[in-house]
Amino acid sequence: MATTIAVPKSMIPGGSFLLDERRPDEVFTPEDFTEQHQLIGQTAEEFAVNEIVPNIEKMEHKDFSVTRDLLKKAGELGLSSAEIPEAYGGLEMDKVTSCLIADRIAKYAGFATTWGAHTGIGTLPLVFFGNEQQKQKYLPKIAAGEIVGAYALSEATSGSDALNCRARAQLSADGKHYLLNGEKMWITNAAFADLFTVFAKIDGEKFSAFLVERNFPGFSIGAENQEWSSEHNAEDHLHSLMADLVNNRPLGVAIGSLRLALGIQ
Ligand SMILES: Cc1cc2nc3c(=O)[nH]c(=O)nc-3n(C[C@H](O)[C@H](O)[C@H](O)COP(=O)(O)OP(=O)(O)OC[C@H]3O[C@@H](n4cnc5c(N)ncnc54)[C@H](O)[C@@H]3O)c2cc1C
Numbered sequence: 371m372a373t374t375i376a377v378p379k380s381m382i383p384g385g386s387f388l389l390d391e392r393r394p395d396e397v398f399t400p401e402d403f404t405e406q407h408q409l410i411g412q413t414a415e416e417f418a419v420n421e422i423v424p425n426i427e428k429m430e431h432k433d434f435s436v437t438r439d440l441l442k443k444a445g446e447l448g449l450s451s452a453e454i455p456e457a458y459g460g461l462e463m464d465k466v467t468s469c470l471i472a473d474r475i476a477k478y479a480g481f482a483t484t485w486g487a488h489t490g491i492g493t494l495p496l497v498f499f500g501n502e503q504q505k506q507k508y509l510p511k512i513a514a515g516e517i518v519g520a521y522a523l524s525e526a527t528s529g530s531d532a533l534n535c536r537a538r539a540q541l542s543a544d545g546k547h548y549l550l551n552g553e554k555m556w557i558t559n560a561a562f563a564d565l566f567t568v569f570a571k572i573d574g575e576k577f578s579a580f581l582v583e584r585n586f587p588g589f590s591i592g593a594e595n596q597e598w599s600s601e602h603n604a605e606d607h608l609h610s611l612m613a614d615l616v617n618n619r620p621l622g623v624a625i626g627s628l629r630l631a632l633g634i635q
Contacts, residue, residue: 398466407470410463414449414474426478434562437484438518445515449475450489454497458509487558488512492519495567495579504581508565520563522554522582529556533577537570548572550580553592560591 382396403411421440428436444450452467454460461467468489476482493512496504496519511517528534537552550570557566566582582589 403466403470406463407466410448410452410467411470411474413447414471417444417447417449418474418477422475422478422481426480429478429480432561437481438562440481441485441488441518442515444475444485445513450485450515451513453489453494454509454513458505459513460509461513484559487521488519488563491521492559492563492565492567495521496581499579500581508581512565517564518559518562520557520559520566522557522560522566522568524556525553526555532569535569535571535577537568538574539570539572539578539580541572548580550582 382390382392387397421443425436425440441450448461449471451460452463452471454462456462472482472486475485493509496508496512500508508517512519523532523535525535525537527536535552537550537554539548539550541548550568552570554568557563560566564584566584567579568582569577569579571577
């Protein structure tokens with residue numbers, strides 16, 4: 371189902387379009403949508419009107435079972451996998467498609483934030499930087515809305531200044547897995563997410579990311595919905611990190627620090 375944009379446009383760097391003269395045909399407008407774009411836009415619109423809007427009251431009262439159900443339905447409709455490769459159960463569509471879905475889903479900001487964190491920061495680190503084993507294990511379930519993703523970078527003392535994070539990762543004595551210690555804050559979807567991309571510094575130095583499942587021993591969610599803390603030394607953890615270890619490549623370490631954390635946002 372992969373698609374390309376209707377009219378190839380020249381790449382205009384950054385916000386230069388605000389300052390430089392541009393011809394109208396260089397600007398992408400809704401008139402450039404393909405039939406496929408329009409169809410998926412319509413699907414997203416109907417989903418928003420028929421499924422999200424009638425449930426706003428429940429979600430406002432933190433009925434997360436409703437949120438989870440809606441994420442599952444969105445997955446089944448293909449609304450959560452535009453940026454996931456077909457090889458891992460996604461639709462592998464273009465950015466226009468993602469923007470179109472996001473625009474239609476934004477009828478209710480609460481769910482739009484949940485969906486955006488799940489499909490964006492909760493999924494893309496794995497799409498871009500995960501190894502084959504990690505992608506095969508998680509992406510099809512993420513695409514289907516069966517598991518929900520979250521992104522855990524911020525801490526009480528490091529927001530914009532993310533590289534100052536205090537969370538630490540240390541290789542276990544037997545060299546088979548990493549132990550994570552630290553606390554994160556403001557983590558969208560933390561109350562009900564299944565898979566967290568958690569940022570920490572290996573030996574307090576090398577900034578990297580780890581895939582942490584909600585049920586790993588030692589992992590806990592704080593009293594507030596968007597906080598969690600972790601004192602984590604699970605054998606289970608080994609499954610996602612063993613591969614990293616074998617390849618000498620924890621998510622992100624090989625590609626440098628900030629690109630993984632901030633390139634996604
Ligand atoms: C709704 C919501 C959802 C969020 N979800 C997530 C999530 O899912 N995962 C996650 O990890 N985090 C999440 N966050 C946290 C978010 O990423 C941080 O709030 C953000 O990084 C800013 O950090 P801070 O709030 O500590 O602000 P600070 O870093 O303290 O910044 C405060 C102000 O100072 C400015 N500032 C900071 N440094 C400089 C500088 N060097 N020069 C000039 N100005 C500067 C900033 O622009 C800002 O205006 C979320 C936040 C919100 C509000």
